[in-house]
Amino acid sequence: MDCCNIIRGSALLPKRPCSSSSSSLSDSQFLSNLKLPICKRQNPIKQRLLIRNACNFDPNDLPFLPEKYFKEEAIGAEYGEGFETFRHDGPLKVDVDFLNDKLQEGFLKRIRYAMKPDEAFGLIFSWDNVLADTRALKLNAWKQLATEEGRKIPEDAGTQRLMLYAGPDHVLNKILQWEKSETDVDLLKLRLSQLYHENLLKLDRPLEGVEEWLEAVSTARIPCAVVSSLDRINMVETLERMGIKKYFQAIVSEEDGMEAIAHRFLSAAVKLDRKPSKCVVFEDDPRGVTAAHNCTMMAVALIGAHPAYELVQADLAVANFSELSVINLRRLFAHKGSDFMDLQKQVVEKTPPKRKLTIDTIF
Numbered sequence: 001m002d003c004c005n006i007i008r009g010s011a012l013l014p015k016r017p018c019s020s021s022s023s024s025l026s027d028s029q030f031l032s033n034l035k036l037p038i039c040k041r042q043n044p045i046k047q048r049l050l051i052r053n054a055c056n057f058d059p060n061d062l063p064f065l066p067e068k069y070f071k072e073e074a075i076g077a078e079y080g081e082g083f084e085t086f087r088h089d090g091p092l093k094v095d096v097d098f099l100n101d102k103l104q105e106g107f108l109k110r111i112r113y114a115m116k117p118d119e120a121f122g123l124i125f126s127w128d129n130v131l132a133d134t135r136a137l138k139l140n141a142w143k144q145l146a147t148e149e150g151r152k153i154p155e156d157a158g159t160q161r162l163m164l165y166a167g168p169d170h171v172l173n174k175i176l177q178w179e180k181s182e183t184d185v186d187l188l189k190l191r192l193s194q195l196y197h198e199n200l201l202k203l204d205r206p207l208e209g210v211e212e213w214l215e216a217v218s219t220a221r222i223p224c225a226v227v228s229s230l231d232r233i234n235m236v237e238t239l240e241r242m243g244i245k246k247y248f249q250a251i252v253s254e255e256d257g258m259e260a261i262a263h264r265f266l267s268a269a270v271k272l273d274r275k276p277s278k279c280v281v282f283e284d285d286p287r288g289v290t291a292a293h294n295c296t297m298m299a300v301a302l303i304g305a306h307p308a309y310e311l312v313q314a315d316l317a318v319a320n321f322s323e324l325s326v327i328n329l330r331r332l333f334a335h336k337g338s339d340f341m342d343l344q345k346q347v348v349e350k351t352p353p354k355r356k357l358t359i360d361t362i363f
Contacts, residue, residue, distance in 0.1 A: 073229070073259075073260060073261050073287075074259065074260040074261070075260060075261055075262060075287050075290050075291045075294065076259075076260025076261055076262030076263050076291055076294065077095075077096060077260070077262035077263070077266070077291065077294035077295050078294060080095055080096040080097055080294070081095050081096075082094040082095035082096060082098065082099070082262075082263065082266050083258060083259075083260075083263040083266065083267070094266065094270075096266065096276055096294070096295050096296055099266060099269060099270065099275060099276050100275045100276055100277050100296065103269070103270075103273065103274065103275035103276075104275060105120070116221070117330065118220040118221065118222055118326055118329065118330070119220070119221050119222060120274070120278055121222050121274070121278055121279070121280060121329055121333075122222070122223055122224075122225070122268075122269060122272040122274030122278060122279040122280070123217060123222055123223070123224045123225070123279070123280050123282065123329075124224075124225050124226075124227060124265055124268045124269070124272075124279055124280070124281045124282070124292075124297070125224065125225070125226045125227070125248075125281075125282045126226075126227055126228075126281070126282060126283050126284070126285075126288055127226055127227065127228035127230065127235070128228070128284070128285075129207075129284040129285075129302070129304065129305045130207070130210075130282050130283065130284055130302055131206050131207065131210055131226060131242075131244070132203055132206055132207060132238070132242070133207055135164055135305060137196055137199045137200060137203065138163075138164055138196060139153075139160060139163070139164060140195075140199055141192055141195040141196040141199055142163055142171075142192070144195045145188065145191060145192050145195060146176075148191070149178070149188075151176075151178065153176075154176075159175060162175055163175060163176075164305075168188075168189045168192060169185065169189070172185055172188060172189075173185070197234070200230075200234065200238060201238075203238055203241065203242065204241045204242060205242055206242045206244055207320070207321075208320055208321070208322070209320045209321030209322040210244065210321055211243070211244055212321065212322065213321035213322075213324055214244055214247040215247070216325070216326060217247075217326065218247050220326050222326075222329075223249045223250070223272045223273075223274070224247055224248050224249060224250075224272075225248060225249065225250035225251065225252060225268035225271060225272050226239070226248050226250075226251055226252070227252040227264040227265065227267075227268050228251075228252070228253055228254075229253075229254055230253055230254060231253055231254045231255065232251065232253040232254070232255050235251055235253050236251065239251075249271075249272060250268055250271035250272050252264045252267045252268045252271065260291070261287060261288055261291035262291040262292075262294050262295050265279070265281055265291060265292060265295050265297060266295055269295070269297075276295045276296050276297050277296045277297070278333075279295075279297045279298070280297065280298045280299070280300060280329060280332065281295075281297050281298065281299050281300070282300050282302065283299060283300070283301055283302070283314075284301065284302045284304060284305045284306060285305065285306065286301075286306060286310050286311060286313065289301055289311065289313050289314045290313065293313070298315045298316075298332045298333070299313070299314045299315050299316075300314060300315065300316045300317075300318065300324070300332075301314035301316070301317045301318075302317075302318060302319075302320070302321075303317055303318065303319050304319070315332055316328065316332060
């Protein structure tokens with residue numbers, strides 16, 4: 001889809017900034033002279049940044065892109081590959097093995113971590129359904145959109161779950177089966193994202209046990225990062241309203257340009273200055289657990305959005321953060337798996353009976 005068509009076709013987009021200069025162009029001249037390359041649908045992050053840089057919109061008035069909030073991201077790093085960053089001497093490809101090697105602790109850090117082993121870890125929190133209940137925000141946005149369109153959302157839990165984890169095109173065309181043209185579907189998607197953004201601005205408290213857990217790991221001086229597809233302004237403002245921004249030393253947001261879940265985790269490890277194999281990811285989605293393991297990270301899954309049997313790949317699964325303690329992190333890296341809290345029976349091996357040796361002597 002061409003970016004210019006987006007600007008002409010949507011009434012939800014902000015107006016062009018006014019200029020007091022005598023050489024300012026009219027709206028028609030502004031749009032006709034604006035030449036943007038074609039932005040592919042599958043890369044909404046670059047599309048959004050391109051619109052921002054080319055059109056010089058105020059960041060608070062950026063158009064609402066539906067792929068920003070309602071999309072299924074790729075897992076990433078299936079074979080250890082990472083992302084590409086840029087340096088003064090050219091592009092640099094960063095993968096899992098590269099980071100595990102380059103982020104090795106130096107001599108002084110090894111001494112420090114030997115005395116305080118908890119500080120060697122890095123904690124990475126997914127934003128959706130881990131720090132905040134974004135499922136309720138998304139479902140409420142769908143219900144508001146249906147009310148505006150004079151329709152109803154199915155009440156069965158199975159359908160609503162599909163709506164939360166599928167793309168907006170699939171939901172509108174296949175699940176809800178609203179007969180709309182392509183233009184109407186695009187407008188509905190934009191309105192859906194706008195409703196979600198309005199609900200996001202009202203969010204002022206984290207999930208149960210989050211603040212207490214962050215306080216515990218902060219006392220242990222374990223650095224934390226949060227990863228999200230939100231832009232940095234909205235992410236920081238929301239964390240401040242929830243009162244938990246002070247606990248995070250790093251934020252991975254839309255501006256970082258990561259296109260997969262695993263790439264966000266790797267970017268967070270770089271910002272925390274911790275090698276991926278020393279990081280713990282807190283996720284609620286099996287895809288996020290897989291992405292963490294692809295990055296050689298440990299994964300702690302929160303049961304809720306997905307049942308426990310779908311999270312068996314996680315190194316540890318808990319109902320909420322109140323079940324965790326810092327000692328759990330140490331035991332994760334002691335390779336005891338997710339069953340270290342279960343009662344263990346000491347196994348006593350039975351020694352085989354001794355054989356009587358007889359010596360036959362021939363005289």
